[in-house]
Amino acid sequence: xxxxxxxxxxxxxxxxxxxxxxxxxxxxxxxxxxxxxxxxxxxxxxxxxxxxxxxxxxxxxxxxxxxxxxxxxxxxxxxxxxxxxxxxxxxxxxxxxxxxxxxxxxxxxxxxxxxxxxxxxxxxxxxxxxxxxxxxxxxxxxxxxxxxxxxxxxxxxxxxxxxxxxxxxxxxxxxxxxxxxxxxxxxxxxxxxxxxxxxxxxxxxxxxxxxx
Numbered sequence: 079x080x081x082x083x084x085x086x087x088x089x090x091x092x093x094x095x096x097x098x099x100x101x102x103x104x105x106x107x108x109x110x111x112x113x114x115x116x117x118x119x120x121x122x123x124x125x126x127x128x129x130x131x132x133x134x135x136x137x138x139x140x141x142x143x144x145x146x147x148x149x150x151x152x153x154x155x156x157x158x159x160x161x162x163x164x165x166x167x168x169x170x171x172x173x174x175x176x177x178x179x180x181x182x183x184x185x186x187x188x189x190x191x192x193x194x195x196x197x198x199x200x201x202x203x204x205x206x207x208x209x210x211x212x213x214x215x216x217x218x219x220x221x222x223x224x225x226x227x228x229x230x231x232x233x234x235x236x237x238x239x240x241x242x243x244x245x246x247x248x249x250x251x252x253x254x255x256x257x258x259x260x261x262x263x264x265x266x267x268x269x270x271x272x273x274x275x276x277x278x279x280x281x282x283x284x285x286x287x288x289x290x
Contacts, residue, residue, distance in 0.1 A: 118182045125173035133170045151194045165190045188265040195243040237287050248276040
């Protein structure tokens with residue numbers, strides 16, 4: 079079974095939307111290990127003569143990580159898939175113009191970040207997947223026990239829904255994707271002080287609004 083069929087099976091064998099979304103995240107996250115990441119310079123040079131082949135190389139290597147990032151933002155496998163396709167279509171158009179020293183994965187995250195924020199602004203609300211990684215930091219509330227999990231997820235979603243999309247996406251990139259502030263600044267096309275402010279404000283929202 080090829081990687082696309084395996085990912086699709088993970089979605090459609092589930093009985094509920096929540097199960098489909100969680101299985102989709104796991105399946106597509108595993109796709110990143112199915113293909114060795116291509117050398118960035120090699121892909122950039124390839125794109126100047128064959129954009130389709132270059133796109134196929136980065137799609138096979140990075141679709142899983144981009145999809146999972148978008149799924150955490152959208153909480154819907156269908157919406158995340160649409161945003162992921164849009165991300166790679168935009169990448170296809172811009173590939174040939176990249177400089178030889180371009181770093182492809184942060185560049186893809188930047189496209190995905192902007193695509194997701196545009197979508198969420200139009201939708202006028204923010205929905206999120208489980209943010210278990212946030213519970214392990216010193217700045218965000220910790221998970222108490224299994225009985226509190228649903229309530230905590232609801233509280234997290236409620237707090238994040240009140241944040242500007244840029245702040246919430248910056249926190250996601252830092253807390254769940256592991257990017258440094260400097261890397262997030264490049265991904266979001268923002269200054270380092272702006273990124274620090276976005277993450278600080280997002281964390282402050284948790285400390286101020288977390289129930290109990």
